[in-house]
Amino acid sequence: MFKKMAQRIAESTSEVIGRGVLVTDENGIVIGCNVRKRVGTFHEPSIKVMQENKPSVTDREEAKKMPGVYPGYTLPIQFFGKVIGSVSISGIPEEVERFGLLVQKQAEIMLREQAFLESNLIRERALRDLVENVASYDGSQGMSELINMQGKELGVTLSRCKSVVIAEMKSWKDESSENAYQVMVRELRSAFSHPRNVICPQRNRRVTVFVTPHRPGTNDDVTLNIENTAKSLVENLEAKGITVDVAIGFPANDMNGLAISLRSARDAMRLGGLLKMNGVISARNLTSEALLDMLPVGKREEFAHRTLAGLEGRSDYEEMRDTFLGWCESPFASGEVAERLSMHRNSLQYRLKKIRALTGKDPWNFKDAFELWAAFVLKNISEENQG
Template sequence: MRFLNQSLAQEIVNRTMKIIKRNINVMNEKGVIIGSGDKKRIDSIHEGAVRVIETQSGFEISGSEAETLQGVKAGINLPINFHEKVVGVIGITGDPDEIRNYGELVKMAAEMILQQAVLIDEMQWDERLKEELTSQLLHRAGNLDSLYFERVKRLGINLDIPRVAIILKVQNQSQGYKWIRDKLEKDDLYVMDHDHIVLLKKVVMSQTEWDYSKTLNQMEKWAVGLGNYQETYCKIAVGTCHPALEGLSESYQEAVYTLNVGEKLDPHKTIYFYEDYKLPIFLARANQLGIGEEIGPYFQKLKQHDKKGELLETLAVFIEENGDVNKVAGRLFIHRNTLRYRLVRIAELTNKDPRKIKDLLELYLSILQNQIK
C-alpha cells in the first residue's frame, strides 16, 4: 500500500521548511522526488534516496560526493518509517556538518505528519463505511449477511440500542451537518442524502416504551439552534421507534412520508411527528398503491360547484370545530340558518351529509387526499 502521495509529501515539505528554513525533499518508495521546496526537482530520481531505501538507513552526501551522483545535492537523507517499514525518504539540502542536528527532528516531524494523515484517512474511511452500513439498515437492500455484522462489530456499532429515524432538511446541508455533528451522541448513526440528513437517533426508553417527550424536546432545541446558526429554515420529521432491527427501515419510511405530508398540510411548522399524521400518511400510501380513488371524488364535486369557495371553507371549519354549529357560525360570521343551508347543499352535491359521522369522515378523507397530492 502506498502511504505517501504528492499532496502529503508537499505538506511535509511545507511544514518542515517553516521549522528549519532549509530546502526539504520528500521521495517515495522508489526514490522519486514527489515533494520539494525546489519545484523543478519534482518527478526526478534522487539517487541518494534510492540508496537509503536499499540499505534501510540514513545516507549523508557531501558537496564532492554530490557531483558523482545523479539528481542529488549535498545534504542528509533519512528513511521515513511507518509500521516498521520504509515508505519514503526525507532529505535536507545543505552541508551535512551544518544540518546534521536537524536530521532526526525533521524525520520525526515527517513520520508524525504521515501517521496523522493515515489516521485521518482511516477515520474518514470508517465514517464512509458506517454511512454505507446505516444506509443498508434504512433501505434493507437484500438480507444482512455475516460480513455485514462483522463490519458492524469492527466499527463498534451496537444494533441492540433502540433508535428512531429522523430526517433533517436544511437549506445548506453541509453547514447544517457541521452543526448537527457536534450534537450527535456516540451511538447515533447518520446518512447524508442528496437533499437531507437521515439520523438513526438513540432514544430513551421508559420501561419498554419510547419516551416521546424527550425526543420532542431535543428536536425543538435543534430546530432553534439550526435556525439561529443558519438563519434559514429547517424541517425535522420523526418516525416511530420499533423494537426489532427490521423496524429501522419502517421508521425511516414513516419519517419520509411524515416530511412529505407535513410540509403540505402544515408548511408553517418546523417539526413533524409521524404520530400526528397517521391518517394523511395512510392516504398517501393508498395513493401510491393506486387505491386512493376508492375514497370518492367528493372534493372535486364541491369545487366544481363552489365558485366562491364557501362550501369547502364551511366544511373545513365544520370539521375543525367538531360539528359545533354555534362555533362554526361564529368563525364564519354567518347565521345558523345560512350554515344549515350550506350543509344541506354539500349533502346534495356529494350525496354525503356532513351532519352524519360516517359521511363526514368520507368527506374529510377526500379533502385530505386532495391536500397531500
C-alpha cells in the same frame, strides 16, 4: 495514501521554509517535489537514511558523486512506527538542518490527519451501507444475522436501537452549506449523545440516527423523549441560523421493527414536505396520511376532484382548505380553533357552512368530515408531487 499526499507535503513545507523539499517512497524514488520535474527520479541519500532510520547530511562533495542530487539534509518519515519514505531539504546542510525536525513532523502530521480522514470516510460509507441494508430488510429472507454482524464489525449493536431519526438541513445563514451542515452534525451528536446511538451523515444534507434510549421505558415513552430532544435540537439550530426538519419513525423492538422505523421516518420526512410541515415530524402523527399516500395516483386524484369539485378553482380555495384542516385538529373546540386561526368564532362557523353548501359534505358528520379531510390531504400530496 502516501503517494497521493507526497506532492502536497513537498509543496506546502517548501512554502513554509522557503527551501526546496522532496519526498521519496521506500525505494528512494521521488514522489513529491516543489520542482515537479524531479518527480520519478532516484534520490540516493534517502536509501541510507531509511535503512538506518536516522537523519543524514549530504555535503557538496558527496552530492557531486550522485546524479541529480543536491546538498542538503534528509530525514526518514515514519507512519505508525514504520519507515515509509523520506523527506529531503536542499541547501547548505548547516543552514537547512534546523528545518529538519519541523519538516519531518509536518509530513508525519499531514499523513496522520489524512489517514484519520480516510478512516472516517470509510466508516461513513460502511455506515451508509448498513443503513440501506436495514432499510431493505425483509424478515422473510432471514437476513437479520448478517445485518447484525455487519453492525458489530462497526462497533454497533442494532438490537439496542429502538427508533430511527432523520434530520435534514433546509436552510442556513452566514455560512457555506458544508460549514452549516457540519454544525448540524455536531449539534445532533450532542443532542443524541448516548454512546450506543448510531449517527450516519448522508448525502443531500441528511443525517440518519439509530437511537438507543438512555433509560428503559414503554414505546410511547421512548418516542416522547426523542420528540422532546428533537424539538430542542431544532430550536438550538434555529438560533444559529440553521433550519432543520427532524422526522421520527415508529418505535422498534427487533430488526423488522427497526426497518419499519427507518422507512416510516423517511416517509414522514417526504410526506411532511408535501404537506408543508416543518420542525419535528413524527410518523405516529401521519399514519392516516401515509395510508392515503399508498393509494394509486389516479384513484386519489379522482377522489379528491370528485369530493372537492365545488371548491376547486375558487379564489378562496386555500382559505377554505386551511380553515377546515385547522378545525379538524379540534372539531369540538370552535373557540380554540378560531383563536388559533386568528378569526372570529362566527367567521369559522360561516366558512364551515359554506364548505357544506359547496361540497355537499357536512363537516359535523364524521364520515363526511373524514372524506373532506382525505380529499384535501390527497390534493395537497398530488399537487406537491406534480410541482
